[in-house]
Amino acid sequence: MTEIDKIIGQRIEAGRRRKGLLQHELAARVGRSESWVGQVVRGVIPLDSLSMAERIASVLGMTADHILAFDVRYGTVPVVAQSLRSHTSSSPSPRALSPDTESSETVLRRTFTLGSLAGVTAAIAGLSPDARAKVSRPSGGNVDQATVAELRSIGASYRRSYKSFPASSLVPVAHDQLQLVISLRPKDQPVHLRNSLLAHMAEMAALAAVLLSLDLGDQEQADAYMDLGYQIAKEIGSPELAALILGGRAFRTSYGGDPEGGLDYALAAVDAAERGASERMQAWTNAVASEMYSSTGDEHGFRSSMEKARALLSGPMDDERWGGIAWFDLSKADAYEGSDLVRLGRHAEALPSLDRAIERLSPEMMRHRCTAYISRAEAHAGANNVEAACEDGHAALDLVAQVQHRETLRRVAELHRGLRTYKTAGTRSLGEHVIDTRTLLKTTGSAA
Known part of the structure; x- marks a missing residue:
């Protein structure tokens, strides 16, 4: 039982009472047992997933970030932003490092201060008890497939949360996930686990970049995260991640006053997606291209790209491969x-x-x-x-x-x-x- 678990339980209990629901009624609405709800509200067991927090929040008319006590875990954005800037002020920005000479893990070590375990501890707390034990004390330095799969699932939940979570909640969460992955030493893992861990890092870097650029207005940090994510995408040969990062670059560049440059990034994203990304990612990159074409006044390019996006969305989807942020339909x-x-x-x-x-x-x-x-x-x-x-x-x-x-x-x-x-x-x-x-x-x- 942790202090955060107690706070989460208290907030759920307060919301339940305000709604006038009995414990068994709340349990029925979220698809869990009354015993499970009782243990969560007493802080005996942790709330086990972000999706469950979102389900409870919907029933109780609350926000998931409030239920999960992100305000207690992470404080306010100015502290986080100041911390991020201090981390990079004495180290080279990822943008200044060559992907050919330094690994993504080296870049991450330069970018984040790992002396404090606060972020890693917060990220570990979100895992199931079994995965938490394996991450905290990995046998022989290795992390098993189930634990990596759970990390990827958590990352997918955070990316979906972009739909409704405030930036001040998600930026530090993405940062902590990056710290957690680097603490697991991806280079020491078998190749398939190493690549999966690195993909998780790139997805969290992309999430942080979008939030910092469009929501918090910190373009310097957004660029650093984008460079890190793109470097990883190239390192592991992922068309999905490369397309995601290049699409984000298109928005960043166009909104920064260079619509032609934004179009170049968007077309590069389309090309990357066509080399093996999911159907939904291909559709999204064509929609990004349609926006960049319209920003340059090219109506033919806009209509052609939008038609491709709609055609792709009308066909079969392979959504288990979707690595994008939030959703596109x-x-x-x-x-x-x-x-x-x-x-x-x-x-x-x-x-x-x-x-x-x-x-x-x-x-x-x-x-x-x-x-x-x-x-x-x-x-x-x-x-x-x-x-x-x-x-x-x-x-x-x-x-x-x-x-x-x-x-x-x-x-x-x-x-x-x-x-x-x-x-x-x-x-x-x-x-x-x-x-x-x-x-x-x-x-x-x-x-x-």
Whole structure:
């Protein structure tokens, strides 16, 4: 029994009481026994998976990161960001290191300070008791296949959590997972386990990079994580991971003011995916390419890439191979298409696609709904539907406050500046909401 287990149990119990549920009723709704629920709320056994935390949170009307006590485990983002910067200030950035001369493990050792075991301890605490024992005291320095598989499953849960978890919760978790893997000394493991551990590292690096770039605005650290992830992808020969990192690079480069460079990265991501990535990854990279084409004003390229993405999504899927962040499906393709049409100035044509996206995106896909709302707000503004634009701007900001998506905040602020001349109650209210959201995010280091 740990202090964190006690806190988790107390929060679940408090939520159960607020909902007016008996223990056996909560157990039935989450698919576990009443005895199991009782042991969890007393802190006797740990909550055994992120997916179960999400299930309980949904039943109790809470957030999974609150139930898992990430605020207690990790504190606030400014501390984490400062720690990350201090780690790299005295060591070369991964971007400065040559993949041909140094292994990914060497890069990681240079990037992260391993003197403190706090991060490793926190990551180990999320494993099952059997895996925890094997990771803490690996026999002969080796980690077995079951333990590695559990780590990969945990990593997949964290990547899915991008849909709704705030950045301040997920960045330190991804960082701790990287620390845990390096503590297991991948180079000393058999080749198949070594590559699986390294793939887990690359996925966590990609997750951290996206959060740091789009949510927390720390481009330097985002670049370092992307370089690390791409180096690992090349080292283990993974088209899935290479496509994921290159797609992330496309967004980073385009949003950084170089749309042509973003398109180059997107096309490289498409090429990498075609060399053996999952069908869903191939679809996603084509959607990324469609966005980059629209950013450069190339309507033919946009439509061609979007058609390929939709065709791939309409075929058979091999989702056990999906290594992407969150999810990509036809509802997201609708959101990409609508946003691309806005970039091309086709505002009226964009609205039906964005209407479908917002209708189809599940409530838990908060980040995706967030970006769909701001895109529809921009479409309404372009079609001179000022009040509708303000309404969608408010909806986007409500989600920004929950998931800390800094890029959406920037877009809503830009939208408001364009609408100010109308001087309506709606535009004034949106301006106040922008200021309130910016102030809120500054308290967690999420807004400049």
